[in-house]
Amino acid sequence: MPEFIDTNQSPISIAHALAGRGIVGVTIAWFDNNGIVRSRIVTTEEFASVARKGVGVAAIFPVFDTHDTITAGFEELSRPSGDFRVLPVLETLAPLAGQPGLAWAAARQLDRNGDPWPWDARAVLTRQVEAAAELGLTIRAGYEMEFSVFAPDGGPSPAESGAAYSGRALVEVDDFVRALLKDLRVNGVAIGQLHAEFGKSQFELSLAAVDPVSAADNQLLARQTIYAAARTHGLRVSFSPVTRENNPGNGWHLHTSVWRDDVNLLSGDGPHEMATEGAAYVAGILRDLPAVIAVTAPSEASLLRRRPGFWAGAYGFWGVENREAALRYVQGGALLGAGNANVELKPSDASSNPYLALAVVIGAGLAGIADELAVPDPIGDDVGGWSEAQRSERGVVALATDASAQAAALADNDRVRAVLGPQMYGAFAAVRASDAAWAEGKTTAEIVDAHLWRY
Template identity: 55%
Template structure:
């Protein structure tokens, strides 16, 4: 996804006045957050109660922090070891959006706080806000944007197991877009009206696969928009008798769905990934940011692609970023540097993280990326030379000489890299990191007696 200068689309219609909302036909406001599996969870309040929700929140169980991907509740995190307790879900009122595709409802992201209103250590949005504040203290600002891949299946006669792709013809062609002509028109219109600015939309590689990219924004806004975009896609698909899936892998053996995460960093308005004399024109700090990501890549990916479905997607040769290396415009690289060009300008430069998908909590994913990159800057790291080939075709010895390793392929390996990495674990916080661990262990136990195809099917309609 090209990281163009931030564009302005149709702005969200914000406000907290219940009467104002009701006059526009809104009957309910859905407050949404994402759990440690990247699954959106929500509460909907009648429009007349929204003002009260803004003041006092809505009660929810703290055990959402230890829900696994299949709605099992693990008590593997001892402070969350009983069904007792309550927290409050607080709407972030200035992000309220009247949903174009669901005219009876408004949408708003939520933050979780303790019952007395104090900070709650398992709250994911706050983890990202802390990293953004840490960057600001260093004089740095970030922009983040997403490429969002998803699969469209015919819903008529769908029993929830079979997949019937909307189109199985040539990849990337206009015929694939023609197959979803009416949906595409509504989706682009609804995304714009919902305040999600889109750079492009096209048919992707796999049968029934499509992609759009969200223009860059500050990290918290980018994470909010990612959640809102999902809601918008699902509503538009349903309106046209289709079913959307953002799952990392929809069908075993096929190309999966990535949510490639693009980031760029700035000091005093200057993009640090261009205008320097480092590799591909990076400044020293820009190179250090990339080097920090590379150093902590296995731990970062444990957060950005954490599910069993993610592990099945991350395969060499599929442009999913299965090895620990970076390259300039190398689409097999886990970290792809998209450099500035004379045509588009210095603001275009960004780093794309390939191993990132829908099973990641968007706030935690961005927090892990920023934490790793900032640590690289603080430690004055220098990146190794870029790799412009596919290391998956190399002998093991050649990869070892370049320090290139396969990213973890099991839950145990993923957790090992995450929990022994002080930088990423510290960014998450001890409580949240341990809840995240408990959820991953619970998922692995659930899948222990199931084959790979069953695991893929089990994630297919979660996202």
């Protein structure tokens, strides 16, 4: 976070500090149940009051679907009545380098009495972090964010003339790349690397591993930063899981590790070079994978992205450094150190709410530890090339590629639903049903086009 804003001050002092630096408004942002960023901008003059009391938002926001239809499928939020309050999380406050005059903060949500709002995804994640702490565990998390760059009219960008993973693709948009790296640094978002990806004019940005709530906050701020840098340099960005038919989609690969007493449990002398508890954490995520991905990659576009051979995690298995596996175990080693070991979830993308995505991953992993699960042997092959008999022998099943199967996987999993809580699950399921109804009869091209600029 930029050092020149001391968020330990009172809200009035923070507002004065913002105004003194020419900032006229603060964007307060949150993710909805479709991974879409919703926001309010408040003036600097009103910031101190909003920091204490929040700004009112209609209670039906948890049941907005991807296409801004307000579904009545969840009875508790089926009427146009009610309100909740959105307050800035002061420690996330960041003046925006790419949007001079504006600052940004992640949101927390309360009801009008100041009590927790049941549909606050940030609070859902916080509960899982606290559950881990009660067991003496901490979680670290980071995202790899893939995105596609277009010309302002949505046509090909200059980067398309470069080969996959090439330096030329970056050179063609180097003004944008330079500004983006600078803006991320000024905005306080630490990254590991940026590179051209496999798809046409596709890039990947890796966020540094931090605590889970900060990881989700950083993803939210990184989106804002990328959008602004692209616009400034005459480009347009899409994070949609699928941006073109028959082209690799954009994943937001979710990396987590589990620690006890500053020791990474995903590195050790136990099964497959993990500590026993670390292996159980991986086994827990693997056990609940069909329900987990209903939250981490929930949209109709997510279902299109989930194809064998595209490193999107089409089958439910794990492997050591296997990029076709839905769960990829990344080892440490002598060069990188034990702290580098983590497990990567491939079926994860920008249509997920990252607070909910992290919550269900952590919840599944903690359940695996509690149940002392043993992880099966890893698979090093591309199982898409196996016969059905071979996959059946190893217990490998295809993950859902239709909305009804994905919804059923979540509905049938008590553990993952418990992480969400009944009210959050009810709204989330209603939104997914609304999206599925919208998609009926739509062609692949129509689904791709409808999601392209949602993200």
